[in-house]
Amino acid sequence: MDNLQKYQIYIDGKWGDSSSGKWFESQNPYLGKPWAAIPACTVEDVDRAVNAASDAFESGEWADMTASARGRLMRKLAALIEENSQALGEVEVRDNGKLIAEMAAQTAYIPEWYYYFGGLADKIEGAVIPTDKADTFNYTLREPVGVCAMIVAWNSPLMLMTWKLAPALAAGCTAVIKPSEFTSASALEFMKLVEQAGFPPGVINVVTGGAEVGEPLVRHPKVAKVAFTGGEIGGQKVYEAAASGLKKVTLELGGKSPNIVFDDADLDNAVKGAISGIFAATGQTCIAGSRLLVQDTIYDEFVDRLVSFAATARLGDPSNADTQVGPVTTPIQYKKILNYIDIAKNEGAKCLLGGGPAQGPDGSGDWFVQPTIFGNVTNDMRIAQEEVFGPVLSIIKFKDEEEAIAIGNDIMYGLAAGVWTQNLRRATVMAKRLKAGTVWINTYRAVSYTTPFGGYKRSGLGRENGQEAINDYLQTKSVWISTATETPNPFIMR
Ligand code: NAD
Secondary structure, three states: OOOOEEOOEEEOOEEEOOOOOOEEEEEEOOOOEEEEEEEOOOHHHHHHHHHHHHHHHHOOHHHHOOHHHHHHHHHHHHHHHHHHHHHHHHHHHHHHOOOHHHHHHHHHHOHHHHHHHHHHHHHOOOOEEOOOOOOEEEEEEEEEOOEEEEEOOOOOHHHHHHHHHHHHHHHOOEEEEEOOOOOOHHHHHHHHHHHHHOOOOOOEEEOOOOHHHHHHHHHOOOEEEEEEEOOHHHHHHHHHHHHHOOOEEEEEOOOOOEEEEOOOOOHHHHHHHHHHHHHHHHHOOOOOOOEEEEEHHHHHHHHHHHHHHHOOOOEOOOOOOOOOEOOOOOHHHHHHHHHHHHHHHHHOOEEEEOOOEOOOOOOOOOOOEOOEEEEOOOOOOHHHHOOOOOOEEEEEEEOOHHHHHHHHHOOOEEOEEEEEOOOHHHHHHHHHHOOOOEEEEOOOOOOOOOOOEOOEEOOEEOOEOOHHHHHHHEEEEEEEEEOOOOOOOOOOOO
16 A cells, blocks of 8 residues: 555545545556555544535535625636646546546536536526415525535546536535545545635535445435436435435436437448447446447448447557547456356357457556447347446347337436437437437537436436536525514414
C-alpha cells in the first residue's frame, strides 16, 4: 500500500481516514496493477456522513441560502470543473481504463450539468391555486426532500454521479455519495473542487467501499431519497432496503438495447452506428446496442461490412489518443465477458469476429477482450437476453417492421433502442412502438443534460437529466390560509 496514492474521504467539509483505519486497492485496468489506496469505510463513517448532510440540510448556511445563491455556487463549481477537466479525465483513464479520447470530451461536458441545473435552482416555482373553497388562499411550495444517498456504478463514475448531484443541489438537497468500489478516485478528486468552490460543510460528502457501505447508507433513517445506478441485482436490493424506510428511489439499471437496421438505411452510417453502439467504452455502457437486428434483405452485405470495419479496431493504451478499444475495467467483468462468449458458442451462435481474450501491448495487464461479433443469434438465446457489459455483439435477422418490433420488445429491459431507416413513416412508427426510455433514429448514444434519460421495464425507475429530473429531489407542500373573519361550525369538515 505504501507505494500507492493514498486517498481520504470527505465528510462535513473535512478530509480524513475511515474509522477502520484500513484501505483497499484501486486498480489501473491497463496495467492490471493497483495504483491507489481508497479508505475502507464503515457503518460509523456512513453515520457521520449522513448526520453531516442532515445537519447541513436542517440549518445553517446551505439551509438559509437563497435559490439564486445556490445556483451561483453551482456555476462556480462548473467553472472549476472546466478548468480541471483534463486532470479529472486522466484520473478516470487511470482508474477505469476509459479512453482519453472519450474522457477528454466527457469531463469537458460535465460542467454543463452544473450550469443547466444551477440555472434551474431559482426557477423551481410553486403555484397559487384557485381553489373551490371560499375565503381561503391556497398555494404550493416545492421543497427539497432532504439528504440524498447517491450510489454509482463504475463505468462512467463522474458523469453518473453528476446526473444525480446537479439536480439534487439545485433542489436544495444535501448528498452522501458512494462511488463504486472499483472507481472511487475521481469522486474524491472532484471533492477538492467542491471544497474550493466554497460549498458549506456537510452539503456534499463522500464515503467509499462496496455494498457493505452502500446498504447502511440506503437504510440510514435520515436518508430521504436514494438515487442508484448499477446492475439489476444491486438495484433490487437497494429498492427493497429503501422500501423498508419508505424512501423515494430512482434506479438507473441495465439494458440489452436493440439497434435495428432496415434495408432502406444509409448503410455506411448504420455500420458506424452499430460499431459505436457496442465497442465504444469497450461495450461497458448501459446503453450498449448489444442486440443488432438486421433486415434479411441486406443481412449478408451489412454483416460483411460491419465485421470488416470492426476488425480494424485499434486496441491499446487508453491514455493514447489513437486507441479505439481499451481494457475491461475489472477482472470480475473480464471473466464475465469471456464466460458469455463461451455461452454464446455453446448455444450455437456463429463467432464472426474475435471470440476470446486479446493480447494487450507489452507491459499491459491481461484485461483485454477481442471485439467480438456473433451471427446466427436468435432472440431466445442467453447471449440475446442477458447483459454482457462488454464488447460482444449479437446479430439477429428479421423480416419486416412487425418482426423487428416484436424482437426488439421481447426482453425484460427497456433502456434504449436505435433505428436506422430513411423512411420517415417507419422511423415515427418504430419510435412510438419500441418500449424504451430513449429511441435514437439514425444515430446512437446521444445524451444531454437537457433531455430525460431512464429506463422502461426492468431498466429502471424515474428519469435523470432534463427539467423533470429535479422533481425526484422535491416534494410539494400545500399551504391553506383562511381569509374568513368568522370560523364556521368546527364539527363539520369542509
Ligand atoms: P452494481 O449494481 O454491482 O454496483 C453499483 C453500485 O451499487 C456500486 O457502487 C456498488 O458498490 C453498489 N451496491 C451494490 N450492491 C449494493 C447494495 N446491496 N446496497 C447498496 N449498494 C450496493 O453495478 P456495477 O457493476 O457497478 O455497474 C454495472 C451496471 O450498471 C450494469 O448493469 C449497467 O447497465 C448499469 N448502468 C446503468 C446505467 C443507467 O443509467 N441506466 C448507467 C451505467 C451503468
